[in-house]
Amino acid sequence: MISDDSIVALSSGRLPAGIAVIRISGPKTRFVVETIAGGMVKDRVATLRKLWATDGSLMDHGLVLFFPGPTSFTGEDVAEFHVHGGRAVAGRMLETIAGFDGVRHAEPGEFTRRAFLNGKLDLVETEALADLVNAETEAQRRFAVQNAEGAQSALYLGWRRRLIHARAMIEAEIDFSDEEDVPGSVSDTVWSDVRAMIDEISRHIDGFHAAEIIRDGFEVVILGAPNAGKSSLFNALARREAAIVTDEPGTTRDLLEVVLDLNGVRVRVTDTAGLREAPGKVEAIGIEKARAKAHTADLMLLLEDLANPVAISEIPADIPALRIGTKVDLLKDQRPLGAYDAFISTVEGTGLAELLAEIGGRAAAAIGDVGDILPSRLRHVELLNETKRFLASALSGEERGQELRAEELRLAADRLGRIVGAVDVEDLLDVIFSQFCIGK
Numbered sequence: 001m002i003s004d005d006s007i008v009a010l011s012s013g014r015l016p017a018g019i020a021v022i023r024i025s026g027p028k029t030r031f032v033v034e035t036i037a038g039g040m041v042k043d044r045v046a047t048l049r050k051l052w053a054t055d056g057s058l059m060d061h062g063l064v065l066f067f068p069g070p071t072s073f074t075g076e077d078v079a080e081f082h083v084h085g086g087r088a089v090a091g092r093m094l095e096t097i098a099g100f101d102g103v104r105h106a107e108p109g110e111f112t113r114r115a116f117l118n119g120k121l122d123l124v125e126t127e128a129l130a131d132l133v134n135a136e137t138e139a140q141r142r143f144a145v146q147n148a149e150g151a152q153s154a155l156y157l158g159w160r161r162r163l164i165h166a167r168a169m170i171e172a173e174i175d176f177s178d179e180e181d182v183p184g185s186v187s188d189t190v191w192s193d194v195r196a197m198i199d200e201i202s203r204h205i206d207g208f209h210a211a212e213i214i215r216d217g218f219e220v221v222i223l224g225a226p227n228a229g230k231s232s233l234f235n236a237l238a239r240r241e242a243a244i245v246t247d248e249p250g251t252t253r254d255l256l257e258v259v260l261d262l263n264g265v266r267v268r269v270t271d272t273a274g275l276r277e278a279p280g281k282v283e284a285i286g287i288e289k290a291r292a293k294a295h296t297a298d299l300m301l302l303l304e305d306l307a308n309p310v311a312i313s314e315i316p317a318d319i320p321a322l323r324i325g326t327k328v329d330l331l332k333d334q335r336p337l338g339a340y341d342a343f344i345s346t347v348e349g350t351g352l353a354e355l356l357a358e359i360g361g362r363a364a365a366a367i368g369d370v371g372d373i374l375p376s377r378l379r380h381v382e383l384l385n386e387t388k389r390f391l392a393s394a395l396s397g398e399e400r401g402q403e404l405r406a407e408e409l410r411l412a413a414d415r416l417g418r419i420v421g422a423v424d425v426e427d428l429l430d431v432i433f434s435q436f437c438i439g440k
């Protein structure tokens with residue numbers, strides 16, 4: 001639904017700020033610029049102008065930019081007013097512009113929605129733009145900017161092109177099947193490419209967990225017996241008193257979380273209740289939560305007090321773990337018994353930098369290599385799985401005949417088209433654009 005309304009919004013952040021950017025898009029843009037800036041400005045060049053309210057009073061003195069459609073961000077005429085970032089200045093500008101006939105305040109993501117509807121961005125690029133605006137870590141930014149530039153879309157469009165070609169080859173073979181000189185090897189080539197594509201898609205889907213780690217963070221869970229020093233390590237990693245520490249076993253009951261940025265990767269560290277038998281009611285619930293949390297971890301830190309080692313039981317075996325000896329300062333000259341991956345003292349600060357480096361290294365390894373193209377939404381994974389299912393069915397369906405197999409190739413290509421928004425996506429748009437803030 002492309003409406004004729006022009007839309008206006010504050011596109012920059014929280015006020016007050018040095019500068020506020022007010023953006024308008026749509027057919028009324030020229031008229032608005034002419035009226036409030038006292039005439040048009042040169043296309044795509046910043047021009048300093050006095051900005052006049054409808055009642056003839058001066059609103060501000062600011063920079064005006066005009067981008068004529070279709071060569072603008074939205075594809076429509078767009079203008080920007082870069083004004084002083086005061087609340088009253090921006091407020092007066094917005095109300096004045098929204099007061100023009102045919103101009104209204106924009107909905108969240110509405111500029112980007114217009115860019116999508118005018119073919120400036122596909123759906124995957126649009127989602128990546130939302131990720132770019134929300135990126136907090138360097139890994140999130142790198143990943144989002146690459147996809148906003150079309151890397152992920154190019155992969156899906158490449159597969160789609162191959163399938164459209166494959167289907168054309170199969171259909172040509174059907175049409176000419178009476179003629180002797182169409183070699184069977186054409187369809188052999190096609191089906192071996194389909195098989196290769198299934199492998200490529202599977203490998204790509206396997207990368208989803210890395211994408212989730214980039215977005216949600218690498219999950220580190222601290223586990224151990226009561227008093228092992230879990231909360232003390234948690235506070236040292238958080239660099240603040242995030243958890244209560246006492247010498248009473250059973251101090252921590254609930255899960256506590258801090259988010260770290262380790263070399264540009266989001267890492268979430270959870271402190272847990274000490275694991276032990278026969279605790280009180282509240283602590284028992286905490287211990288249950290700790291055990292459940294361990295199962296979703298990317299890395300477990302299993303803490304043992306070297307002065308009083310208590311190994312913990314029933315820890316998930318399939319999740320990577322580091323066994324850490326704590327309170328190494330209390331050992332004096334004794335050598336610790338047992339195989340530990342690290343020794344720490346939160347009192348003296350021993351081993352903490354090394355532990356942090358180890359966690360950071362594992363988190364970096366878990367997100368894969370810079371430039372890897374990963375599915376960035378569950379939506380992509382679901383459609384890729386459907387694509388794969390149609391391909392597998394086409395590949396194994398010899399007895400069903402070439403027509404049906406060609407149709408399955410079409411359905412597979414369709415699913416890829418749906419990921420980038422080339423086909424049948426009207427129902428997705430409200431969900432996707434509601435992820436944006438106003439002014440984007």
Ligand SMILES: Nc1nc2c(c(=O)[nH]1)N(C=O)[C@@H](CNc1ccc(C(=O)N[C@@H](CCC(=O)O)C(=O)O)cc1)CN2
Nearest residue numbers: 011021023065067070071072073074075078080120440
């Ligand atoms: N001031 C300002 N900064 C901004 C934006 C903006 O809208 N305004 N952007 C907004 O997100 C981003 C830049 N993205 C943009 C993308 C396309 C076009 C644009 O005018 N595209 C035309 C012409 C392309 C060309 O000349 O190469 C087009 O696609 O046809 C402008 C900005 C980030 N910084």
Ligand SMILES: Nc1nc2c(ncn2[C@@H]2O[C@H](COP(=O)(O)OP(=O)(O)OP(=O)(O)O)[C@@H](O)[C@H]2O)c(=O)[nH]1
Nearest residue numbers: 226227228229230231232247250251252274345346
């Ligand atoms: N000497 C020494 N004492 C420590 C060290 N780390 C923690 N402690 C002490 O050990 C006691 C327990 O520490 P916590 O961090 O609360 O232990 P916890 O594992 O969180 O305990 P629960 O929450 O009860 O499961 C406190 O008295 C701490 O001061 C350390 O590195 N050296």
Ligand SMILES: [Mg+2]
Nearest residue numbers: 230231251252
């Ligand atoms: Mg604790």
